[in-house]
Amino acid sequence: MSDRPDTPLLDQVQEPGDLNKFSDAELRQVAHELRAETISAVSQTGGHLGAGLGVIELTVALHAIWDAPRDRIVWDVSHQTYPHKILTGRRDRIRTLRQKDGLSGFTKRSESPYDCFGAAHSSTSISAALGFAVARDLGGAPEHGIGDAIAVIGDGAMSAGMAFEAMNNAGSLGKRLIVILNDNDMSIAPPVGAFSNYLSRLYAEEPFQELKAAAKGMASLLPPPFQEGAKRAKDMLKGMAMGGTLFEELGFSYIGPIDGHDMSQLLPILRTVKARAAGPVLVHVVTKKGKGYGPAERASDKGHATAKFDVISGEQKKAPSNAPSYTSVFGKELVRLAGEDQRVCAVTAAMPDGTGLNLMAERYPSRTFDVGIAEQHGVTFAAGLAAGGMRPFCAIYSTFLQRGYDQVVHDVAIQRLPVRFAIDRAGLVGADGATHAGSFDVSYLTNLPGFVVMAAADEAELMHMVATAAAHDEGPIAFRYPRGEGAGVDMPDKGVPLEIGKGRMIRDGSRVAILSYGTRLKEVLDACEALEARGIRPTVADARFAKPLDRDLVLNLAADHEALITIEEGAVGGFGSHVAQLLANEGVFDDGLRFRSMVLPDTFIDQASPADMYATAGLNAPDIEAKVLEVLDVAQVGKRKA
Numbered sequence: 001m002s003d004r005p006d007t008p009l010l011d012q013v014q015e016p017g018d019l020n021k022f023s024d025a026e027l028r029q030v031a032h033e034l035r036a037e038t039i040s041a042v043s044q045t046g047g048h049l050g051a052g053l054g055v056i057e058l059t060v061a062l063h064a065i066w067d068a069p070r071d072r073i074v075w076d077v078s079h080q081t082y083p084h085k086i087l088t089g090r091r092d093r094i095r096t097l098r099q100k101d102g103l104s105g106f107t108k109r110s111e112s113p114y115d116c117f118g119a120a121h122s123s124t125s126i127s128a129a130l131g132f133a134v135a136r137d138l139g140g141a142p143e144h145g146i147g148d149a150i151a152v153i154g155d156g157a158m159s160a161g162m163a164f165e166a167m168n169n170a171g172s173l174g175k176r177l178i179v180i181l182n183d184n185d186m187s188i189a190p191p192v193g194a195f196s197n198y199l200s201r202l203y204a205e206e207p208f209q210e211l212k213a214a215a216k217g218m219a220s221l222l223p224p225p226f227q228e229g230a231k232r233a234k235d236m237l238k239g240m241a242m243g244g245t246l247f248e249e250l251g252f253s254y255i256g257p258i259d260g261h262d263m264s265q266l267l268p269i270l271r272t273v274k275a276r277a278a279g280p281v282l283v284h285v286v287t288k289k290g291k292g293y294g295p296a297e298r299a300s301d302k303g304h305a306t307a308k309f310d311v312i313s314g315e316q317k318k319a320p321s322n323a324p325s326y327t328s329v330f331g332k333e334l335v336r337l338a339g340e341d342q343r344v345c346a347v348t349a350a351m352p353d354g355t356g357l358n359l360m361a362e363r364y365p366s367r368t369f370d371v372g373i374a375e376q377h378g379v380t381f382a383a384g385l386a387a388g389g390m391r392p393f394c395a396i397y398s399t400f401l402q403r404g405y406d407q408v409v410h411d412v413a414i415q416r417l418p419v420r421f422a423i424d425r426a427g428l429v430g431a432d433g434a435t436h437a438g439s440f441d442v443s444y445l446t447n448l449p450g451f452v453v454m455a456a457a458d459e460a461e462l463m464h465m466v467a468t469a470a471a472h473d474e475g476p477i478a479f480r481y482p483r484g485e486g487a488g489v490d491m492p493d494k495g496v497p498l499e500i501g502k503g504r505m506i507r508d509g510s511r512v513a514i515l516s517y518g519t520r521l522k523e524v525l526d527a528c529e530a531l532e533a534r535g536i537r538p539t540v541a542d543a544r545f546a547k548p549l550d551r552d553l554v555l556n557l558a559a560d561h562e563a564l565i566t567i568e569e570g571a572v573g574g575f576g577s578h579v580a581q582l583l584a585n586e587g588v589f590d591d592g593l594r595f596r597s598m599v600l601p602d603t604f605i606d607q608a609s610p611a612d613m614y615a616t617a618g619l620n621a622p623d624i625e626a627k628v629l630e631v632l633d634v635a636q637v638g639k640r641k642a
């Protein structure tokens, strides 16, 4: 029992162990206070509100029953871990969430010992938890030992192949492993797929409805290995045992579905699991995304991602937009093209709104496919569509396309299939931080034979690149564009296909040429304005294509200038590396050309505003200005060693 009755219970929790003094009734009060604190904090920071509200009771129960960090709680995606962070000693920093030098929006090992495994990309938790379980049994982490390994995974994340790969392996190893399936019947959008339908059947059937009605006072409803010491209702148990068949066939004991907001179910059932689990156990918990906050519960995305908001009204405080988002430009141009050509179709991996394919789905539902969180399948599905004569656009964020890279190589590139890759969130993305940065797609695509690889410098260029991709049947083609709003340039009525492999001159100058790839072009032009005052007038060109390179443009710029600088929103191994390779192999360096390639640094950059992240990366206008001065040797900046 609390020894400070006049103090809010949450104020008495500095670490999870403090929960042990509370009665079950007080734990319910902790959950109530934790929900209010989560809503208050996210109203000031913005972020992933809905998922966290859906696991308030589960988070309290897990930390009250288990002993983290010795017991490893691995959160899948971990966008739902704001309550977990509040309970694990970070309440004082929770309002720095997703900000420069603040808390990450996801679990992060370097941030807290209670974050035993980093996440953000989905469906990794069961694999990681199994790793901890096996390490435990092999005597890993001898200093403190490893207790239980617990994966908390959502219904959306559970639908990904990787989750089943892990279940398959766990079921055969037979190690004690606890998987909590947090089933709120939501992904970012409503869930899709046969697996989601299967889960819905589990709690639509009579036993769960009866359980909800009779839940009060129910000690527990558990499969035979757990029946000792707990009351059971035969008719419901039979239903549940039937319900868990898929998981049981994979070697798991299945428990559930149980009401994830009713602690009179959660606490006794999880305590029994902790006391009696002998091998892999899956506890199916049914929750509501956005639970306990009306505006989130009523939102179509259940408050998945929110801006800062007014707690009373729920009204979001969004900055006024000055230009269309790149995402909306892509989505609208694709709808236009799909109207002209029945072969145009689209594939998203559980992110219809984030990719702008919601527009395509509204207009052409029969040609728009949400494959769930299944990027690997999505890429090869698109390859099949292309092989079948369609013109598929596979719209996947840069970072998430990493999940399907082998499929890009093996199923698309080697077969030279005309899949169009719309790569959104290219470059640094801001609040989601390093796990979501679109840093590597230029590097990992330009090394593939036959690929055409483009980057839009602004939203007008993006429109043209969508049209270029639609018209390109000779093989795979990709175009990238950043998160957020465009540069505010004049927009054409429609996209006009570009000549493959041709860049464009932006402005003539002398001595130094800057060859930009992607949306750093705006920073380049800002730098040029500053350089004018020094009497330096760089030539500027927009490469448009990283593959095939515009050889003539590169070689002419090199021939006509003392120095050539490339710049891109990507890691080494991309555009600049290919330009360097060309110049080297053409012997241009032999004639003394000074060359610099400005790329993202060889480090992962934590969350901040995109502008701050690019400042950290050294890719903003002042950095470009300094690079020009250095390469022209007119400043002490970066003075070349003697």
Ligand SMILES: Cc1ncc(C[n+]2csc(CCOP(=O)(O)OP(=O)(O)O)c2C)c(N)n1
Pocket: 051, 054, 077, 079, 080, 120, 121, 122, 153, 154, 155, 156, 157, 158, 182, 184, 186, 187, 188, 289, 349, 350, 351, 373, 375, 400, 403
């Ligand atoms: C590999 C990968 N693809 C896409 C995403 C984007 N994403 C973040 S959360 C989410 C939905 C997760 O649904 P679920 O697991 O049910 O969690 P819930 O939000 O419902 O709690 C998606 C698709 C991701 N994080 N990782």
Ligand SMILES: CC(=O)[C@@H](O)[C@H](O)COP(=O)(O)O
Pocket: 048, 077, 079, 120, 121, 188, 305, 354, 425, 429, 432, 483
């Ligand atoms: C948690 C997750 O992976 C997604 O919600 C992601 O944060 C979406 O990113 P955008 O906000 O850029 O669409």
Ligand SMILES: [Mg+2]
Pocket: 154, 155, 156, 157, 182, 183, 184, 185, 186, 187
């Ligand atoms: Mg879900």
